[in-house]
Amino acid sequence: MLSExxxxxxxxxxxxxxxxxxQISKDxxxxxxxxxxxxxxxxxxxxxxxxxxxxxxxxxxxxxxxRATKGLPEEVLINEILKGKEVKINDVKDKMGxxxxxxxxxxxxxxxxxxxxxxxxxxxxxxxxxELETLRNPNPNSPFIDVLxxxxxxxxxKKVIAKVTLLKPIASQTEMITTLTHDILVNESWKNxxxxxxxxxxxxxxxxxxxxxxxxxxxxKLKDVMVGLGFKEIVTDYIEIEFYNFxxxxxxxxxxxxxxxxxxxxxxxxxxxxxxxxxxxxxMHEKWWKYTWNPDxxxxxxxxxxxxxxxxxxxxxxxxxxxxxxxxxxxFRPDAIDATHILEFHQLDGLIIEEDFSFKDxxxxxxxxxARIGIEKVKFKPAYFPFxxxxxxxxxxxxxxxxxxxxxxxxxxxxxxxxxxxKGRAGAWGLGIERLAMLYTGxxxxxxxxxxxxxxxxxxxxxxxx
Ligand SMILES: N[C@@H](Cc1ccccc1)C(=O)O
Numbered sequence: 001m002l003s004e005x006x007x008x009x010x011x012x013x014x015x016x017x018x019x020x021x022x023q024i025s026k027d028x029x030x031x032x033x034x035x036x037x038x039x040x041x042x043x044x045x046x047x048x049x050x051x052x053x054x055x056x057x058x059x060x061x062x063x064x065x066x067r068a069t070k071g072l073p074e075e076v077l078i079n080e081i082l083k084g085k086e087v088k089i090n091d092v093k094d095k096m097g098x099x100x101x102x103x104x105x106x107x108x109x110x111x112x113x114x115x116x117x118x119x120x121x122x123x124x125x126x127x128x129x130x131e132l133e134t135l136r137n138p139n140p141n142s143p144f145i146d147v148l149x150x151x152x153x154x155x156x157x158k159k160v161i162a163k164v165t166l167l168k169p170i171a172s173q174t175e176m177i178t179t180l181t182h183d184i185l186v187n188e189s190w191k192n193x194x195x196x197x198x199x200x201x202x203x204x205x206x207x208x209x210x211x212x213x214x215x216x217x218x219x220x221k222l223k224d225v226m227v228g229l230g231f232k233e234i235v236t237d238y239i240e241i242e243f244y245n246f247x248x249x250x251x252x253x254x255x256x257x258x259x260x261x262x263x264x265x266x267x268x269x270x271x272x273x274x275x276x277x278x279x280x281x282x283x284m285h286e287k288w289w290k291y292t293w294n295p296d297x298x299x300x301x302x303x304x305x306x307x308x309x310x311x312x313x314x315x316x317x318x319x320x321x322x323x324x325x326x327x328x329x330x331x332f333r334p335d336a337i338d339a340t341h342i343l344e345f346h347q348l349d350g351l352i353i354e355e356d357f358s359f360k361d362x363x364x365x366x367x368x369x370x371a372r373i374g375i376e377k378v379k380f381k382p383a384y385f386p387f388x389x390x391x392x393x394x395x396x397x398x399x400x401x402x403x404x405x406x407x408x409x410x411x412x413x414x415x416x417x418x419x420x421x422x423k424g425r426a427g428a429w430g431l432g433i434e435r436l437a438m439l440y441t442g443x444x445x446x447x448x449x450x451x452x453x454x455x456x457x458x459x460x461x462x463x464x465x466x
Contacts, residue, residue, distance in 0.1 A: 002047075003178045003196045005030070006038055010047060013166040021162040033205035039162050040202040050162045057159040058138045058145060064153035068135045073103035077120075078112055078127040086121040214460035215449045218437045219328055221464050222348060225372045229365075231326040231350060236313050238330060240304035241270035244312040247281050247298040248420070249387040250413055252289040257305070264332050266301035277316055280419040288415060303332035307349040308387065308430050314351060315416065321353040321424035328433070339445040346433035351412075353426040359390060359411050362427030366394050366409055373436070374465040379403065388428060389413050398439060407431035440464065 002010065008028055013019055025035045042048045060068060070076065073096065081087060081095050093100045104120070107113040110129075114121045134142040135153060148154040176196045177184060184190050212220070223233060246258055256262070272278055278295060285293040304310075310327040319325070328348045335341045352365060363380060370378050377397035385391045388410025395403040409429030417426060434446050441462055443449055451457060 018165050037202050041199050044199055049165045049167055052162050054158045055161045056140045057157045058140050059155045061155055067153055072129050073099040074106040075127050075129055077103040077107055082122040084125045086119045089118050089120055092120050214441055214462050217462045226326045231324040234314050234325045234327050236310045238303055240309045242300045243272050243298040245304050245309040248312040251386045253297050263305040264303040268301050269299040270301055284415050284419045305333050306331050307347040311349050311351045311428055315420045323353040326350040342446055347430050349430040351428050353424045355424045357425040370396055
């Protein structure tokens with residue numbers, strides 16, 4: 001009843017009684033995942049007992065493999081470049097290329113060299129690093145593991161190890177057929193042999209397939225919803241000028257949201273080419289906010305603090321109604337990082353311009369967008385945004401969480417439409433994406449949306465239903 005490979009494992013075990021999957025794979029030269037599935041088979045036949053454990057494993061990275069043969073950069077520096085004599089720092093740089101910095105940093109840290117007045121002076125004649133042995137022969141208990149992991153030369157991982165005990169000795173037996181071939185049929189050799197039965201419950205080898213990062217997949221699904229509703233995607237840069245992030249959006253220059261601690265400012269200035277637009281915006285601020293508008297402030301650079309800046313740029317391009325656009329992208333705000341706050345997050349902003357677009361139409365569109373992501377119950381509360389009037393906050397009823405704030409929205413102020421000379425009426429809204437993404441992907445910490453832990457990513461599933 002045993003295949004040739006199963007037989008080999010049983011023979012191997014009968015001489016020792018017990019072994020681990022690791023030993024079996026090494027000693028019999030068999031692929032590790034097939035050893036695991038063969039052991040499952042043997043277990044299902046009551047021949048062995050297995051106890052599965054996970055063990056820490058250390059593995060060389062590509063760089064680690066290279067260093068294991070050539071030596072660590074600080075060794076190369078001492079033994080091959082300096083050879084007991086001082087050498088000009090520029091010569092060392094030329095000879096060591098990319099490894100120069102690593103060699104100098106570790107050379108200093110380990111007190112092997114002194115760098116002074118443009119020369120590198122060795123403090124030792126020859127050097128063999130204590131970590132090298134671990135690198136050549138990785139052993140998870142070595143005291144050098146952490147430093148080698150930190151230097152990117154080793155990776156820690158987990159390995160499934162099965163401890164196997166042979167339950168009953170098996171007498172040798174006639175060969176079994178595992179694969180039926182043309183020859184076996186033609187020469188009728190199957191007649192006096194047994195067929196190995198298939199075990200449909202054995203674990204197959206695991207082949208992970210590549211897939212999109214789940215957060216990216218979520219963003220793409222939201223895009224599909226917007227495109228499906230007839231919106232055109234517009235993408236603009238993260239680096240923005242205050243003009244589009246604030247001024248064109250009717251935010252006065254002394255508005256608290258413009259203060260230094262509420263956005264990330266960037267050195268330097270940008271420009272607005274459209275001089276008519278600049279004078280319209282100046283007029284709008286001076287007429288309604290009653291202060292002297294300073295064009296220099298509007299030119300300052302910052303990382304955009306909302307994607308409504310993209311909406312502002314879209315408006316400045318003077319779209320002709322009927323017009324629908326949206327943008328999804330990163331925005332940046334200073335904050336303390338924790339499970340619900342990060343400094344860069346995503347927003348989706350939308351814009352609709354129509355000849356007689358109404359506030360009710362806007363609420364209808366928002367309800368439709370939310371319905372398409374599975375949120376059927378929506379309510380609106382009055383709110384304030386400098387660029388919309390009337391303004392609302394939209395809340396959605398989400399299972400056990402109750403009413404969750406989803407979006408800010410409103411009718412764009414006529415002052416803004418006047419400044420960009422767009423005829424018609426416009427609705428706009430902006431919503432934060434991370435919280436929705438956490439809800440829809442069952443993520444409890446916003447930082448995990450940016451995870452690159454492969455095991456974690458493998459198990460994520462994305463759907464537009466919460
Ligand atoms: N930009 C606003 C949201 C918003 C966009 C458009 C209209 C109204 C509100 C925010 O970040 O909170």
